[in-house]
Amino acid sequence: MQLSKATSNNPVITGLSGSNALTIGNKSVPQTITGPVNVNGTLNYNYNVPAVTGSTWNWIVAEGNKTSGGATNSIGVTWNQPVSTTSTGTLKLVKTNNDCVGDTSILTATIYKLRIGITAPVSACKAFSVVVNASSDGTFSAGNTLTAQLSNATGSFATPVSIGSVLLVGNGFNQAAIINATIPINIANGTNYRIRIISSTGSFVGDTSAAISIIKPDLGADITRSKCIGFTYDLVQNYTDAALTYAYFTQAFGALAQPGSVEVGVYQVVATNAIGCKDTATITVNNYPKPNLGADKTISKCPIETVDLTTLFTTTGLTTAWDVATPASVQTTGTYRLIVTNTNGCKDTAFVTFSNYAKPDIGADFTRSKCVGFGYDLRSDFTDVNLTYTYFSNAFNVIASANNVVA
DSSP states (O other), rough: OOOOOOOOOOOSEEEEEEEEEEEOOOOOOOOOBBSSSSEEETTTEEEEEOOTTTTTEEEEESSEEEEEEESSSEEEEEOOOSSSSSEEEEEEEEEEEEEHHHHHEEEEEEEEOOOOEEEOOOOTTTOOOEEEEEEEEEOOTTTTTEEEEOOOSSOOOOOOOOEEEEEOSEEESEEEEEEEOOOOOSSSSEEEOOOOEEEEETTTEHHHHHHEEOOOOOOSSOOEEETTTTOOOOOHHHHHOOSSSEEEEEEEEEEOTTTBBBBBEEEEEEEEEESSSSEEEEEEEEEEEOOOOOOOOOEOTTOOOOOOOOGGGGGOOOEEEEESSOOOSSSSSEEEEEEEOOTOOOOOEEEEEEOOOOOOOOSOOOOOOOTOOOBGGGGOOOTTTTSOOOBBOTTTBOSOTTBBOOO
């Protein structure tokens, strides 16, 4: 069969040769590939061209790998990580339309070796803010969030804790950001904590900081102390760790000039360690009960009598100290002191003053005479109504009838 040969550029011309028709279609033209041209190695990006019914697509990737699509008008690509800071990758598309092979569409991408650097403090305090500086080598799009994560005390990120983040608002290369982070309060003390930064779009884990010391002083539970009435209390004696610096305050955190000598009240102590971390405790000062001997005593006695000082005061449960060697038998008049001490060391003092009663004076001995056959009334010689008289024989036997003695 002999056919006429017909060729045509656009528009399409249909030539006739006998009963056979030859249709010449439009040649497929190169299409613009839509997708990012500044990319990061190891991250995935999506590319596409307009969809045309009846077309087929063949994507070819250099310096990357297909991750999705590839036989349609779209493709996912993970670009290879550059050896140094950047490299170049190409994405080629050969589109066939009605069995015609069109020109090749090409997209050239600059591939960056993504890195998120970090600068963080070498020490931090629980519940306090820290500034984490992030710097990137590579490209990020607006809407990407950088998050600072804290490791555990051994530096492991097995269960990291997010401590702060920042939202990037612009597109660009080598972006810098400041993350205001807060160290959790309920973590263990440690000297090997680390901070790292992760990105959300694309998902990437950045560098890890150097070791960070997070050590909070521990003053323990609040305490209550007691003192004796009339004395002050020394707050300083309770906290003696030489590695800490202590500051003492009133309950309302007013200045306290003499923490070593305070009265009853509520006080605050703040301990600070070498890296500036603090802890606070409350000290409540009360009074112990004071022993009470009561009022001083004054007593009198006859000159020849002795006095038992130990019976004059109630001292049960108390330690006693008299200023006389034998307080249970004192004859010399004067003033004596008693100091008692309870089990808390608190004391009370009392004084006993005693004197001798005045001795009656019935004068010198004398002699009386009577008539034979009569008795003598001894009572007639002693008539002071303020005195009580008792009469004795020469042998100190009581005379029953002092009003009628014979001789």
